[in-house]
Amino acid sequence: MPLTEQAVSAHTPAYAAADLTNCDREPIHIPGAIQPHGVLLAVDAEDWRVVMASDNVAAMLGVDLESVLRTPLSSLLGAGVTESIRASVEGERAEVLHLYVEELTTRDAGLPAYVDAAVHRSGDRVVVELEPADGPDAALLSYRVARGAMQRLARTTSVVGLSEGLVNEIADLTGFDRVMVYRFDEDWNGEVIAERRRPDLNPFVGLHYPATDIPAQARRLYTVNWIRLIADISYTPVPIVPVLDPATGSPLDLSHSTLRSVSPIHVEYLSNMGVTASMSVSLVVDGELWGLVACHHYSGPHVLSLDVRAASEFLGQVASQLVAERERADDRDEVHRAEELLAEVQAATSAARAPLETLMESPALTELMGAGGVALCFDGRVTTLGTVPDEASIRRIAELLRRPESHPGSSSHLAALDPALEAVADTAAGALVIGSAPDRWLCWVRPELPEVVDWGGDPTNKQLALAEDPQVRLSPRKSFEKWQQVVRGHSEGWRPWHLDHATALASHLASLLYANSREQVDMAEALQRSVIPSETPRVAGLEIAARYLPAATFQLGGDWWDAFELPGGRMAFVVGDVAGHGVAAATTMTQLRAAVRAHLFGDESPAVVLDRTDRFMDGLFEQLIATVVVGTVEPATGRVVLSAAGHPPPLLIEDGVVSELHVATRPVLGLGVSEAGETEFVLTRGSTLLLYTDGLVERRGVDLGTSLAGLADIAGTGPGPAGMEDWVDGMLLAVPGARDDDTTVLAIRVSPGAGPGVSPAG
Numbered sequence: 001m002p003l004t005e006q007a008v009s010a011h012t013p014a015y016a017a018a019d020l021t022n023c024d025r026e027p028i029h030i031p032g033a034i035q036p037h038g039v040l041l042a043v044d045a046e047d048w049r050v051v052m053a054s055d056n057v058a059a060m061l062g063v064d065l066e067s068v069l070r071t072p073l074s075s076l077l078g079a080g081v082t083e084s085i086r087a088s089v090e091g092e093r094a095e096v097l098h099l100y101v102e103e104l105t106t107r108d109a110g111l112p113a114y115v116d117a118a119v120h121r122s123g124d125r126v127v128v129e130l131e132p133a134d135g136p137d138a139a140l141l142s143y144r145v146a147r148g149a150m151q152r153l154a155r156t157t158s159v160v161g162l163s164e165g166l167v168n169e170i171a172d173l174t175g176f177d178r179v180m181v182y183r184f185d186e187d188w189n190g191e192v193i194a195e196r197r198r199p200d201l202n203p204f205v206g207l208h209y210p211a212t213d214i215p216a217q218a219r220r221l222y223t224v225n226w227i228r229l230i231a232d233i234s235y236t237p238v239p240i241v242p243v244l245d246p247a248t249g250s251p252l253d254l255s256h257s258t259l260r261s262v263s264p265i266h267v268e269y270l271s272n273m274g275v276t277a278s279m280s281v282s283l284v285v286d287g288e289l290w291g292l293v294a295c296h297h298y299s300g301p302h303v304l305s306l307d308v309r310a311a312s313e314f315l316g317q318v319a320s321q322l323v324a325e326r327e328r329a330d331d332r333d334e335v336h337r338a339e340e341l342l343a344e345v346q347a348a349t350s351a352a353r354a355p356l357e358t359l360m361e362s363p364a365l366t367e368l369m370g371a372g373g374v375a376l377c378f379d380g381r382v383t384t385l386g387t388v389p390d391e392a393s394i395r396r397i398a399e400l401l402r403r404p405e406s407h408p409g410s411s412s413h414l415a416a417l418d419p420a421l422e423a424v425a426d427t428a429a430g431a432l433v434i435g436s437a438p439d440r441w442l443c444w445v446r447p448e449l450p451e452v453v454d455w456g457g458d459p460t461n462k463q464l465a466l467a468e469d470p471q472v473r474l475s476p477r478k479s480f481e482k483w484q485q486v487v488r489g490h491s492e493g494w495r496p497w498h499l500d501h502a503t504a505l506a507s508h509l510a511s512l513l514y515a516n517s518r519e520q521v522d523m524a525e526a527l528q529r530s531v532i533p534s535e536t537p538r539v540a541g542l543e544i545a546a547r548y549l550p551a552a553t554f555q556l557g558g559d560w561w562d563a564f565e566l567p568g569g570r571m572a573f574v575v576g577d578v579a580g581h582g583v584a585a586a587t588t589m590t591q592l593r594a595a596v597r598a599h600l601f602g603d604e605s606p607a608v609v610l611d612r613t614d615r616f617m618d619g620l621f622e623q624l625i626a627t628v629v630v631g632t633v634e635p636a637t638g639r640v641v642l643s644a645a646g647h648p649p650p651l652l653i654e655d656g657v658v659s660e661l662h663v664a665t666r667p668v669l670g671l672g673v674s675e676a677g678e679t680e681f682v683l684t685r686g687s688t689l690l691l692y693t694d695g696l697v698e699r700r701g702v703d704l705g706t707s708l709a710g711l712a713d714i715a716g717t718g719p720g721p722a723g724m725e726d727w728v729d730g731m732l733l734a735v736p737g738a739r740d741d742d743t744t745v746l747a748i749r750v751s752p753g754a755g756p757g758v759s760p761a762g
């Protein structure tokens with residue numbers, strides 16, 4: 001039976017009732033209530049007095065609600081417990097605390113003396129949530145179970161095998177009647193890919209669920225708070241008093257809460273499925289929600305201790321990392337094959353008198369992108385290879401997907417951009433486009449992949465209800481019977497390396513077609529702007545600053561820098577310099593930059609990246625050379641791995657001393673000789689690594705040793721109170737005189753308050 005307006009208000013007293021017409025905008029992070037299996041206290045972070053509390057403090061703590069508000073936390077829980085909570089907030093202890101609250105033994109309290117405490121900051125408030133603990137030894141038991149499970153999961157070899165292992169481990173740990181791994185697609189529809197269930201329950205494996213079942217704001221919360229338990233679907237919510245924070249006039253943000261009351265829409269959804277208790281654990285890959293471990297119970301309430309939930313969350317984090325590794329391993333073979341095809345296309349067009357005609361005769365051009373066909377528009381004239389739609393449709397696709405400054409654009413569902421394109425989905429349901437102008441572009445197309453999808457109930461429930469009666473109260477669907485649908489109009493999705501290879505190919509063609517022309521210069525300048533980052537990435541524990549300046553006499557040069565996060569938490573950084581100036585240097589630079597990025601995303605080490613990029617240069621039209629330094633750094637440990645190819649040695653500023661870092665180096669790229677080595681060391685707290693190109697120190701008539709000495713003097717003891725940005729600006733002024741070459745500087749510093757504290761390794 002649908003929940004009444006009063007019941008909705010009880011679940012979420014901080015906001016008005018929601019239904020399926022507005023549930024995607026429901027502010028579920030501020031419900032103003034909690035679940036009743038624990039108690040919540042919101043404390044002022046300055047004076048540690050209770051400002052807000054759940055309305056069950058009398059039953060749970062044995063203290064009247066009126067007397068709790070504005071009372072010091074130490075008066076309620078004791079000075080020792082309060083100090084443990086304070087230390088947790090300051091980062092000195094674990095987030096989940098196991099506490100003995102002696103004060104509870106002297107009161108008529110519902111909580112036992114042994115409690116689990118979840119503590120987090122919410123604005124200016126410290127939120128303390130208390131629940132009954134299993135006992136003083138429960139944490140050790142949960143740790144042992146999780147450690148054994150982690151070892152077993154690590155032995156799996158595929159994503160499905162990992163998922164099957166994960167549902168078994170969490171089912172054994174938690175005792176839920178059904179545990180599933182639920183994976184999202186690019187449109188946020190979900191599919192159950194693994195399941196452990198009670199023998200009498202119907203299987204859900206292979207069923208799909210529409211994106212509307214988990215609204216966007218719920219998915220965002222899953223990436224913030226990795227675990228959520230509903231111990232009893234029929235629970236009576238406990239309001240927070242007062243419902244609005246007296247200082248802000250707003251409800252308390254419970255995004256990180258363990259007791260947060262959930263949306264009544266979701267409660268009704270689960271009730272319609274016959275679920276009596278549920279838990280979910282997030283699976284997050286590369287910062288994005290990949291899937292969920294969904295746990296359902298059908299035989300009454302199911303309360304789990306914070307220890308068991310923390311162990312389940314830990315297994316979800318382990319599995320997330322393993323999913324990323326399994327997917328990268330699967331991708332690696334595809335990336336390497338695509339690199340071979342790209343080299344084949346580049347070699348063929350480089351040797352041809354008519355490179356565009358040769359390009360459009362090469363079957364490798366479509367195989368490179370896994371496409372059914374490709375269209376080239378040059379000066380308004382369209383030529384095609386393979387199976388493509390009519391010219392008007394292909395021009396419309398290019399118009400929709402072409403991005404400024406030669407960035408690639410892609411879609412696997414063109415009809416969503418223009419419904420008229422549904423008519424050509426049999427040849428072009430998806431496309432990837434790269435171009436320098438409205439009349440100069442390449443467009444790869446992919447046909448639709450009709451798929452028979454088994455849905456867990458009719459996914460069009462909301463649309464059908466609206467069509468029948470816009471005034472009807474929309475409730476979550478009640479039918480979850482298997483419902484088949486043929487999904488059409490979608491192609492296979494595009495992967496990141498497809499976009500990188502499109503950029504590399506476009507750069508290569510630019511070097512072939514636009515030599516010695518103003519158009520070529522314009523194209524190269526756009527390419528250069530598109531690949532040199534406009535700002536540095538923000539990485540916890542690291543401070544990064546970079547500068548690029550063109551030469552005084554040439555607009556186009558071969559310098560570049562790059563810095564980006566890799567899967568697994570490392571950050572990659574690159575500084576390179578293609579010899580020469582003009583279009584050839586700039587377009588070669590963009591191709592090298594794309595190749596280096598692709599290799600790094602392929603999980604290659606810095607030395608292997610340099611060697612593979614050297615071989616890649618054999619197929620380039622312009623036979624140039626380049627110096628490069630490639631590295632990775634682990635922010636959590638400060639471990640740095642460096643490899644160089646004929647590049648100026650970096651400077652290391654550590655403990656106020658500037659020294660030249662001796663990096664394992666190979667000859668410059670483009671010669672096809674030798675193999676790269678690697679240097680490893682630990683970048684300690686407050687230390688700075690400075691990388692640069694020769695344009696920083698080379699001046700006509702100035703001895704290089706004098707320039708390097710001046711650079712060391714300006715570097716001094718490293719970034720001072722003014723910060724990294726001002727310090728790097730100072731590096732650009734280290735050697736006076738006109739710059740005949742473009743100049744790049746990249747500085748990486750381990751924040752003084754973060755990172756490791758050990759000395760450099762050899």
